[in-house]
Amino acid sequence: MKLVSYRLKNTNESLRVGIVIDENVINLQDAYRAVNPDVDRTRIEGIIPADPTSFYKLGSPAIEVAKELHRQLKNNDQYALHYLSLEDVYLGTPIPEPSKIICVGRNYIEHAQEMKSDIPEIPVLFAKFANALIGPNDDIEKTPLTEKLDYEVELTVVIGKEASKVKKEDALNYIAGYTIGNDISARDLQKRTPQWLQGKSVDKSTPIGPWIVTADEIEDPGKLDVRCYVNGELRQSSNTDKFIFDVPYLIEFISNIMTLNPGDIIMTGTPEGVAFGMEDPKFLQPGDVVTLEIEKIGTMKNRITEGLV
Template identity: 55%
Template sequence: MKIVNYRLHQPFATDRVGIIVENKVIDMASASQQQLPVSPSDFFAMGQPAIEKAKEIATNNQHLQASYAFDRSQVTLGPPVPDPKKIICVGTNYADHVAEMGSELPQYPVLFSKFSNALIGPEDAIHKSTATGQLDYEVELALVIGKKASSVKKEQATSYIAGYTIGNDISARDLQKRTPQWLQGKSLDHTTPIGPWVVTADEVKQPGQLDIRSYVNGEERQSSNTRHFIFDIPSLISFISDLITLEPGDIILTGTPDGVGLAMDPPQFLQTGDKVRLEIEQIGEMEHHIVTKP
């Protein structure tokens, strides 16, 4: 099942949670007779009960003929979780990426955070701020947490995942590297696409075996597989939940493979007018243009 955040093409429309069925978007609040919330963030905050109710709706074809089923052409998709409580990112989680960045293999997962001001949807443009001259791309598998997780054992870790989506951990390398802390280069306004939807965990049987790629202006830049994680998904959830209680709707970005612009010879950073496409097996693809920040 594909869960989306959508907005109708009409005045005063607001973000609403829906599911994709046969290329239509079904509104969850209407289809559930208001048992499910309107807000995508509220939907994920409900955790697994909301997802189970949505699955019931997805299997009922009668909803496809209802007034609350919209063609894709009628809506714009936003970030599936537009205002998560936490966005936790994992750095240096592919050995080849560690090597190309001239770093050492980490003994523990490298964690940093983003804020929701950075999030954009699968149909938005990435803003290039004049504060940076080194904007870089990073395709990543992202997890959405489905239930409260604290001190989770590795063996149970995947049961805490609501679903999977694609993230682009856009990084301003000059800002990231000018201090020991990375935050200022990782959370610029309107720079982190998430989407195009959340694919529920039951449909991604082996998240540790997914092909992952990025392209800039049609040129393949990154091509790897999540089997090359240094710290696999159960290890990450267990490690993070020992330190930080994870809540439904929290997002974890799991790291990027080698092939980033900074590591090219010479470095190739994103410029206004560039087009970036991301692909992850079993999830989908996103494509974004780079525009100068208004």
């Protein structure tokens, strides 16, 4: 099942949670009311919140309700519901305000080598913040502070229930779903100090989307093709089977340091092929279009624009 955060195009409405069926979006609360007409309306917000961040913070119980609605609505026209074409809606970042965005650096051997870094023996963690997040079709703003804007395609994990001191054997049970992330990096800002944060959390720089594919749709997150194109030129092509630290290990490692909450995001690292690793680096410029693809999830495309001084 694909879950989106959306609103009608050219409006200032709040984002709402929807499910995708046959290239159409159905409002999740409307679907719940249609299938459960006798439920008191005052209770619905506690079962299926309209706000995306609130929805994912409820975690697995809300996801399971959504999956059951999807099952009942698919190939079933008995419910009088308003279907919106994907072409008619704006898709926002799936979780606008996650409590944590944990990123993993140098999680592919070839990427560590192209960055002229040691192969890590333990996961390299850093953080982003919600100010950086944008939707899957939004423009990426190139701040005037950087001349070395770089792309990074990454499998992105969404946590579905509270995870503390999880064993890797159980880790996949804590995942709500998967999406695509572009860990856009201002390399000159990133590299000017030992800490990476300033180059990794620039305003309106990190698209995530286009939707969250629920965990039941992806049996093994360690066997997914990942690709990045810039203006149609293939720059990155790999598979998550080349992770140094796979998704279960990352959840075990992180959850032994900090409790992961429903709606938290883990960006799992990027493969080789980034601009910084080239002999003649091709950093992103205004007008460039970056297209990311991850098997079983989909495609995300964003244009680079000039940010304000």
